[in-house]
Amino acid sequence: MIAHVAAAGERSGRVVLWLGGSAEASRFAIEAAMLLGQAFQAEVESLYVEDKQLFDLADFPFARVIGGTATGWQPLPQIALEREMRFAAAALHRQVAEAGLAASVPCHARVVRDEPLRALARACAENGPWNVVIVGEPLAPGHEQRLADLFERVRDTTGAVIAGPLAQRTRGPVVAVVEEFERLGPMLKAAQRLATATGGDVKLTLVGDRREELEWMEGEARLLCADGDDGEFAGFESVLAANDDPAPLAEVLQRHKAGFALAQYGGRLIARGASLRPLTQVLACPLLLVR
Amino acid sequence: MFFKRSKVDKKSAADPAAEPTGPVETAEAAETAVPVEAAAATAPAEPRLSVGAHTNAAGATDPASLGFKTTADLEPAHGPVGQTKAMDALSFGAGIKGSGFHMLVIGREGTGRRTAARAKLQEAGAKAGRPADWVYVSSFDPTGGFRALKLPAGTAKPFAEKMALAIDQLADALPAAFAADDYDLKRRKIEEEFRFSREDALEALRREAESQNIALLRTPAGIAVAPVLEGKVVKTDVFNNLPDGLRREVETKIAALEAEIEAILTERPDAEKERRARLVALNEQVAGRHVRAALEDTKAEFAEVAGVESYLKAAGRDLVRNAGLFVAPNGTQAAKLTRGAGTHPRFARYAVHTMATTSAAGGVPIVQEPNPTYANLFGRVELGTAADGEATVVRIKPGALHRANGGYLLIDGDALLDSAATAEALRRALEAEEIRFDPPASPIGTVGDEVPDLESIPLNVKLVVFGDAETQRRLAASNPQLRRMFKVEAVFEDAVARTKETVATFARVVAGIVEKHSLRPLDVAGVALLIDDAARKAGGNGKLSLGIADLTHVCREADHWAGSEGRDVISGADIERALRQRKAGEDLAEAS
Numbered sequence: 001m002i003a004h005v006a007a008a009g010e011r012s013g014r015v016v017l018w019l020g021g022s023a024e025a026s027r028f029a030i031e032a033a034m035l036l037g038q039a040f041q042a043e044v045e046s047l048y049v050e051d052k053q054l055f056d057l058a059d060f061p062f063a064r065v066i067g068g069t070a071t072g073w074q075p076l077p078q079i080a081l082e083r084e085m086r087f088a089a090a091a092l093h094r095q096v097a098e099a100g101l102a103a104s105v106p107c108h109a110r111v112v113r114d115e116p117l118r119a120l121a122r123a124c125a126e127n128g129p130w131n132v133v134i135v136g137e138p139l140a141p142g143h144e145q146r147l148a149d150l151f152e153r154v155r156d157t158t159g160a161v162i163a164g165p166l167a168q169r170t171r172g173p174v175v176a177v178v179e180e181f182e183r184l185g186p187m188l189k190a191a192q193r194l195a196t197a198t199g200g201d202v203k204l205t206l207v208g209d210r211r212e213e214l215e216w217m218e219g220e221a222r223l224l225c226a227d228g229d230d231g232e233f234a235g236f237e238s239v240l241a242a243n244d245d246p247a248p249l250a251e252v253l254q255r256h257k258a259g260f261a262l263a264q265y266g267g268r269l270i271a272r273g274a275s276l277r278p279l280t281q282v283l284a285c286p287l288l289l290v291r
Numbered sequence: 292m293f294f295k296r297s298k299v300d301k302k303s304a305a306d307p308a309a310e311p312t313g314p315v316e317t318a319e320a321a322e323t324a325v326p327v328e329a330a331a332a333t334a335p336a337e338p339r340l341s342v343g344a345h346t347n348a349a350g351a352t353d354p355a356s357l358g359f360k361t362t363a364d365l366e367p368a369h370g371p372v373g374q375t376k377a378m379d380a381l382s383f384g385a386g387i388k389g390s391g392f393h394m395l396v397i398g399r400e401g402t403g404r405r406t407a408a409r410a411k412l413q414e415a416g417a418k419a420g421r422p423a424d425w426v427y428v429s430s431f432d433p434t435g436g437f438r439a440l441k442l443p444a445g446t447a448k449p450f451a452e453k454m455a456l457a458i459d460q461l462a463d464a465l466p467a468a469f470a471a472d473d474y475d476l477k478r479r480k481i482e483e484e485f486r487f488s489r490e491d492a493l494e495a496l497r498r499e500a501e502s503q504n505i506a507l508l509r510t511p512a513g514i515a516v517a518p519v520l521e522g523k524v525v526k527t528d529v530f531n532n533l534p535d536g537l538r539r540e541v542e543t544k545i546a547a548l549e550a551e552i553e554a555i556l557t558e559r560p561d562a563e564k565e566r567r568a569r570l571v572a573l574n575e576q577v578a579g580r581h582v583r584a585a586l587e588d589t590k591a592e593f594a595e596v597a598g599v600e601s602y603l604k605a606a607g608r609d610l611v612r613n614a615g616l617f618v619a620p621n622g623t624q625a626a627k628l629t630r631g632a633g634t635h636p637r638f639a640r641y642a643v644h645t646m647a648t649t650s651a652a653g654g655v656p657i658v659q660e661p662n663p664t665y666a667n668l669f670g671r672v673e674l675g676t677a678a679d680g681e682a683t684v685v686r687i688k689p690g691a692l693h694r695a696n697g698g699y700l701l702i703d704g705d706a707l708l709d710s711a712a713t714a715e716a717l718r719r720a721l722e723a724e725e726i727r728f729d730p731p732a733s734p735i736g737t738v739g740d741e742v743p744d745l746e747s748i749p750l751n752v753k754l755v756v757f758g759d760a761e762t763q764r765r766l767a768a769s770n771p772q773l774r775r776m777f778k779v780e781a782v783f784e785d786a787v788a789r790t791k792e793t794v795a796t797f798a799r800v801v802a803g804i805v806e807k808h809s810l811r812p813l814d815v816a817g818v819a820l821l822i823d824d825a826a827r828k829a830g831g832n833g834k835l836s837l838g839i840a841d842l843t844h845v846c847r848e849a850d851h852w853a854g855s856e857g858r859d860v861i862s863g864a865d866i867e868r869a870l871r872q873r874k875a876g877e878d879l880a881e882a883s
Contacts, residue, residue, distance in 0.1 A: 054510050056524040057517035062542060066552060067513040073549060076515055088511040141487050142494040165483045166476060281483070284476065 013130035015042050016157070018120055019092050020049035020085075025136040028167035030099050032286035033134045035170060035260065036161070037105035039197040042132075044105055046096040047123050048089035050113040054081055092136070117153045124156035132288070134161040141277040148273045151265055151291065159290040160265070164283030172259030172285070173200035177249055179207045179267045181217050185224060187262055187290070194288075198259040205252050206238045207268060214238045246270055250282040258285045265289035343789040343833050345822070350831070352819035354863075357798060361812040361860055368799035369410060369807065371403040372837055373787030381408055384753070384779035385415035385699070390724060393754040393776050395704070397763060398783025401840030405701070408755060408781070409657065412699045416655040422697020425748050426450060427644040427687050431605040436744030437644070437687065440598050444649050450593060451643035454606075457585040458638050461610065464581040465617040474577050481573065485566040492555045500548050505541070507552070514552055516545050578614035582607050606641060639675070644687035646670070646748065647696050655698030660691035663702045665713045665730055668692050669720075672728070672743060684743050692717075692726050695752050704758030708765050717754075718773040724750050786829035786836050793835055797822055804843050810850040816863030817849065824870055845869045 017033045019025055033044045055078060057063050063076040074080075093109040100107035112119045124131040133154060135147075139162045150160055176191035178184050184206075191202045206221060208214040218238050241248040249269045253261055266272045270279070270289060279287075345356045359365055370378065377398070384394040398404040424447035427437040442450055468474060493514070497507045506519040518525045518541050530538065586603050593599040616637055649656060660667055670690035674682045691700055707714050712731050720726055725747040756777065758766070767774045787793050798818050805812055813821075821842060828836035849865035858865075 051508070051510075053506075053517070053524040054508060054515070056526055057508060057515055059527040060517070060530070062545065063515060063517070064549065065510050065513045065515045066549070066556065073553070074512070076510070076512070080512075081510065084511040140490055142490060142497075165486070166479050168475060168479075277487070280487070281480065 013040065013042050013132070013158075014127050015040075015044045015132050015134060016120065016123055017044055017046045017096060017134045017136055018049070018116075019046060019089070019136040020051065020116060024138065025092050025095070026138040026163040026167060028170055028286055029134050029136050029138070029161065029163040030096055031170040032161050032163060032260070032288075033096070034099050034103035034105050035194065035197040035286075036132055036134070036288075037100075038103055039193045042105075044096065044100060044107045045123065045127075046093050046107060046109040047120065048085075048092060048109070048111045049116045049119040050085045050089075050111065051116055052113050053115065055113070117149055120150070121154045121156065124154055130158045131156055132159050132161060133157045134286075135163070138163055138165045138167070139276060139280050139283070140165070141275065141280050144273055144276045147265075147276070147289075151272070151289075159288050161286050161288045162283075163286045164280045166280070166282070166284055167286065168284045169257070170259050170286060171199050173203050173256050174198055175203045175205060175253055175256050175258040175261045177205045177207055177252065177261065177263040177269065178217075178221075179264050179269065181220055183264065183290075184217070184221055188225070190288075190290075191262055194260050194262070200259050203252075203256050203258070204236050205249075206236065207241050207248065208238070209240065209242055209268065211240065214240065241268060246274075246276075246279045250278055253285065253287075254282055260285055261287045263287060263289055265291060343826075344791045345794050350826075352794075352822045352826075354815040354819040357794070357815050357818065359798070359815055361814050362798070362802035362805050362818065363812040365799050365802040367803035367806040368796060369406065369803045370800075371407045371783065371839065372793050372796045372800055372835060374402075374407065374783055374837070377404070377781040377783045378407065378411065380779055380781035381411040382415070384755075384781065385411045387779075390751060391776070392778050393721065394756070394779040394781060395763070395766075395777035396755060396757045396781045396783070397759060398757075398781075399759060399785055399838075401838045402783045402785065403837065403839035404781070404783040405757060406839070407783075408701070408757075409659075412657050412701075412755070413654070416657055416698055417653065419655045419698075421445065421649045421653055422647070422655055422751070424450075424645070424649065425647040425693065425696065427646055427745060428602050429606070429609075429640045429642075430744075430746075431609045431640075434744050435684075437684070437746060438598070438602065439646075439746040439748045440596075440602060442593070442596055442599075446593075447643075447645045447648040450589070450599075451645050453589040453592070454641060454643045457589060458641050460585045461581060462617055462638075464585070465578060465614055468577050468581055469614070469618045474573075477573055478570065481566060481569045485562060488562055489555060493552070496548065496551055496555065500544075503544055505544055505548060507548075516548050516552070518545070574614055575611050578611045579607075582610045582614075585610075610641070639683055639685050642686075644689075646687070646689040646693040649697075656695050657699045657701065658691050658695035659701040661703065661706070663691070663707045663713060663717075664710065665716060666690065668713065668717060669726060669728055669730065671730075672745075687745070690726075692720065692750060692752060693748065696726070696748070697751055699753045699755055701755045701757070704756040704762040704766060707756065708762070708769055711769060714770050714773060718770060718776065720750055721752075721754060721776060722772075726750050784837065786834040789826060789829075789833050789835050794822060797825065797835060800839070801842065801846065804839075804846050808843065808847060808850075810846055811853050811859055811861045813846065813849070813861040813866070814863065817861050817866040820863050820866045820870065821845065841873075845873060848872060 015033050015036045017030065036042060037044045058076050058078045058081045064073040065076045066073050089109075089111050096109065097107055099105075110123070112123075114122070120133060124133065133150065135150070139147075147160070147162070150157075154160075174191045174195045176187045178187050184204075188202070188204060191204070195202050204221065204225075206214055206217050208217060215238075218236055221236060237252065239248045239252060246269050249261075249263060252258075263269060270276075343350070345352050347353045377396075381394070381396070384392055394408075396404050396408050421444035423444055424442040426440050426442060426447050428440055430436045430438045493507065500507055500516070501519075504519055506517050506522075506524065508515045508517055508524075518530060520529075530541075533541075586607055590600065590603050593603075647656075668690045670693055671688045672684055673686040673688065675685040676682060691702075707717070716729075716731075726749075727747045728742070728745040730742065754776075756762075756766075763774075801813060801818055801821060804810070822835065824845070825835040825838070825842070826833075828838065828841075845866065846861070846869075848869035849861045852865040852868050853859075853861045
């Protein structure tokens with residue numbers, strides 16, 4: 001987990017910006033990659049994956065494609081597909097390189113032709129000790145399976161950053177949503193590191209479904225923070241939340257106007273495979289989901 | 292001059308016994324008498340003065356009998372000498388209530404008829420209440436016309452300023468409101484909801500396709516459909532080895548799915564309509580708050596004025612609908628337009644065009660229009676070109692009728708009759724008692740011939756036309772209907788009988804000229820010379836000429852001579868010199 005890596009002071013890892021699939025990449029996803037690079041002195045690898053299956057499709061004489069604006073069906077021969085992908089990759093890599101230059105973060109670009117998740121898993125396995133995947137494409141309500149597959153198949157990533165379609169900022173407070181006490185320390189440290197890049201303070205949100213549990217966790221958290229060097233720490237907040245309900249998290253992020261957020265994937269708020277619709281409708285900042 | 296007029300009385304000029312007469316009461320005058328006589332030898336003889344009030348045996352005015360030393364001893368008079376009938380007519384015309392009593396002031400140029408008329412009008416007008424103000428405002432309807440709003444006296448300017456201020460405020464507030472995170476998020480939510488609903492439909496289709504071993508794939512160029520087996524796109528060689536029937540079945544399914552995809556992407560008019568409606572509602576919600584706040588002051592101050600509330604409602608609706616005017620097309624803040632935004636051409640439709648307003652000094656307006664063209668009487672509309680190429684009204688300028696509404700309009704009859712169309716338009720306006728903007732040609736001809744529809748403004752004006760006998764004749768011949776509208780006629784005589792009273796008034800009129808033009812006082816000898824000159828101009832038949840303009844000219848010239856010789860009082864010699872100069876000038880004019 002990145003929080004653990006950050007807390008342990010291990011060698012710097014790598015931010016993998018996952019591009020491909022569509023020509024679209026969220027500007028906020030790219031900015032999130034740079035913020036992580038700055039906060040953890042990591043390099044950013046811009047990985048454009050040419051979906052191999054599309055080339056299999058392009059072999060068919062009936063292969064056609066229709067644009068989002070419905071300008072009519074166009075043939076999809078291999079040569080056209082290759083050209084489209086080459087241009088899309090070049091444009092995205094240039095965008096990333098410019099952002100890297102502005103943020104003083106070293107960036108590398110790579111294009112691979114493979115099945116997307118396999119390519120991502122291989123890229124993360126090649127390098128270590130830790131990787132964080134940034135999903136370049138804006139999150140859509142139907143992406144829950146894709147996200148679940150990512151956590152399932154890309155084992156060497158410590159987390160994934162998603163940016164919603166309504167993203168509008170990467171500056172401001174960092175909200176760390178903690179559901180389990182043992183994650184408190186590392187997530188707090190990670191949030192503090194991120195806050196140095198986002199220019200905000202840290203808002204710690206403890207989440208539980210029982211009041212006694214929350215009170216106990218808050219007491220422990222206060223002790224922990226009092227012992228440590230937590231200059232940027234700004235405040236606690238306890239939220240009662242039922243399982244599989246991202247609404248409380250969404251409300252917290254909206255209220256704090258967060259510039260970045262950390263939460264646990266597969267936990268109480270963002271359950272594995274659960275609908276992402278409530279989140280996509282309110283998520284205004286990048287969200288780092290940790291395992 | 293095209294026509295020369297003889298300055299001498301023909302009857303007197305024909306009399307060989309007529310002797311040049313002139314006052315030689317002072318030593319200075321005696322010394323300067325020679326050139327006058329010399330001039331008289333070559334010029335037609337001056338009429339002999341008759342014996343009358345304040346004259347000696349020769350008919351010359353006796354200064355000693357006038358009873359003052361200088362004009363400083365006299366109460367200045369600014370009215371004409373005599374002219375009782377004319378003055379009574381003016382008093383009646385100026386004071387009578389109700390419409391239709393237009394006045395025709397007849398008399399020779401220089402008889403003081405304008406000054407006298409203005410004095411009477413001021414006297415009558417000061418007693419009357421201030422008339423209402425009028426402004427033109429956009430009707431905000433598809434005609435692009437303008438409504439006339441009647442406002443309490445003196446409030447047109449504050450009303451216009453408040454509206455301009457409201458536009459200034461909106462130029463600040465609206466770009467900020469539309470650039471705010473809150474608005475942006477709401478707008479994007481609507482957009483995303485629309486997109487999500489499309490994505491949902493595609494997702495449902497994807498699942499349906501999956502059950503038929505067909506996948507919807509995303510490519511950089513859009514969406515494609517492919518046959519799959521166990522989640523992987525089927526290789527062509529595998530597909531080609533399928534039985535023909537199965538292949539055709541797959542291809543048919545793919546074609547059907549493609550049609551459905553296309554339908555999802557293109558045929559969603561209801562969803563698109565709803566998206567637009569929600570965006571409009573959001574814009575109206577955000578803009579409406581600021582527009583209401585910006586117009587609040589104006590609304591509160593003019594709540595009682597008929598028509599203002601409905602205008603402000605219409606303006607508010609239009610501002611909300613056109614909030615985009617304040618924001619650049621890409622949603623970023625437009626070029627900063629804060630101070631003076633209210634007068635920017637982009638916001639011309641919200642301008643308040645002041646057509647008539649009165650000052651706090653009170654009284655009704657008295658407006659003199661020296662050049663009564665259609666535009667000067669009825670106003671003009673200045674057109675510009677909007678960003679979309681459409682003609683737009685930039686400014687509506689009031690005419691003399693607007694400015695004089697509720698009071699008096701003074702114009703020169705000959706100048707009016709020079710344009711028969713304008714005279715007829717004026718007649719129609721007076722008859723209908725309304726100012727209707729219907730120019731004979733385009734306003735200024737800059738953009739086509741479009742003339743906006745301006746609501747008529749009720750007209751309540753007394754027309755005062757100045758002219759002479761010839762003007763009367765022209766008027767009767769060219770526009771008899773207009774001629775009949777002058778129910779009051781004030782006829783100024785060229786001369787009045789010389790009596791003690793008229794001589795005394797004449798002296799006071801000279802004192803009035805001295806006061807009005809800040810001249811040195813005239814001594815009694817100078818006044819006597821002026822009286823004799825007036826008597827001579829009247830033909831020497833016991834009358835006094837009433838040429839105030841000429842009298843003023845001589846006094847001013849004499850004042851110059853007195854000043855050049857360092858004297859504090861204008862003497863008879865100065866008057867003598869000025870009269871001599873005038874005579875020389877007249878001779879020169881005759882010769883040319």
